[in-house]
Amino acid sequence: MTETRDGKAASDMLAVDFCGMDFATPLVLLSGCVGFGEEYTRVAGFSNRDVGAVCLKGTTLEPRLGNPPHRVCETPMGMLNAIGLQNPGVRHVVEEILPGLDFSETRFIANVSGSTVEEYAEVTRIFDDSPIDAIEINISCPNVKEGGVAFGNDPDMSARVVEVCRAATRKPLITKLSPNQTDIAENARRCIEAGTDAFAVINTLMGMAIDIESRTPVIGNNQGGLSGPAIKPVALLKVHQVYQVCRGHGIPIIGQGGVASAEDALEFLIAGASAVGVGTALFYDPLVCPRINEGIRAYLQRHGLSEVGQLTGTLVLND
């Protein structure tokens, strides 16, 4: 194993302490991209050990069938999705799925959604009584009629959801913020007051694609969430803005949106993220994570840094 100048093993350079959780690397697989944690292990060479954490599919109190097809479509350097929170319900997740996960591989984070504040609290409470490592509150899903982004775009409602979830768990609480709002920094401030431990920035941007022959939206739900490289500049600015609020509170950020390479991940770290989410890029290259890890490690060595955390928020703004 190679060592850096201060003797730190190369594998440890990527380790991150995120809200007390030991992430092996700063990479986090994003909710909705990897099912309930086992799906990508179908791919030979893929390992959950290559990432610091895996966010499980958005989970509600009762099972949901989700939206009609088409649920996904390609757009310029991105894709739209409107899955509609298809999931088997929190009890099934806790009783049938979590026991099958290997918690020695990585940290597993639940993603909680609901159509009422009470539902968020109840789902969080049920996950609190489970081996899950942390809970992400999804107040930014653009693809459901109730809850989701309707809560996330209103700072009062966002804070209210965080407050009730905070009361329902002592596990690390990560609030996933929407880019579809006027002042993301103000929303972040309110969520910190309400007790969030961390943020995930950003969820997808709302968008549409149209079939010009049928003159109908391509996506069955008419509109969907835009992800992929197309949204990276938006995501970077949002991370930078939220970091200005978080830095004084020691609140870490998972920066996400269009990350497909080590260079992308480094940009997010420099902008203020402590960890970096990978989602849509997996669809193009299921083995992208070890390559991103390798690229980050090479960058750290080249810049004489001993650990990835030293990069967080090192952005130097132009005068």
Place this chain on the structure above:
Amino acid sequence: MKHRASIFVEEAAILSHEACPGEQYILRLQAPRTAARARAGAFVHLQCDALLPMRRPLSIMRADAGAGWIELLYRVVGAGTRRLAQRRPGERLSVLGPIGRPFTLHDSHPRPLLIGGGVGIPPMIFLAQEIHQKNHRKLPGRTQPWHPLLLAGSETPFPFKPRPSQILIPSLPPEVIAAIPLMEDWGIPSRLASGQGFPGCHDGYVTELARLWLAALDETALAEVEIFACGPHPMLAACARLAREFGRPCQVSLEEFMACAVGGCAGCTVAVRTPRGPAMQRVCVDGPVFDAETVFR
């Protein structure tokens, strides 16, 4: 988990890329790990071009485990397949495969009826190859245990040159003699249908040929039939109705827009009936092959 490491990422060299009429292409790729595990009904998820952020799912038409290649047939339908069509032999494509629950042949149903429509023909060729290999492995002196029939329909010119069949099918009209050359070589009866007036083809739907054939079978032979179908949704619905009418099991292969293709994103689901009520199942790993009754009833 038993499914772990069952799908491979391979940088596959293009061995040949043949243009056929109707903007159709036959693509042969050196992908030995995929070829070794591929079964009829399985598909691969291809990077068509570095500038496109999503892969494209294409069903496998043939695989040669010994030589390590797979063959795909596709029609240009959008940006991905248009760019794929420009790729040349010698270039490499990232292949993710083999993916999906394949067709299942049952020994109790040794008269498989294979129905393919348009770009749904390739999986039927693959299934015919599997049946041919099963028959080929028979012990000397035994009669061939499997008696398949392949019916294919297309509204664009077929991606092969139809050949007058040397294999008699008494229950079908004598003027319908166009067959798939590869099937003739394998000794498997096949017939073609099209509304475009192609010579030797049935003038109409492929399912009309299927009905004629099924209706002429005696009770014992009919009980040995299982239907396998891949093609446009209306054709699959017609196959499902036919199967119900004749009381035969039917497996259909579906397609849907796909993102991850490994079960992670739930982007490619279809509505199905299950013993526990309605459900949305993923075409990529719960399918693409489904029991027709669960999808079309």
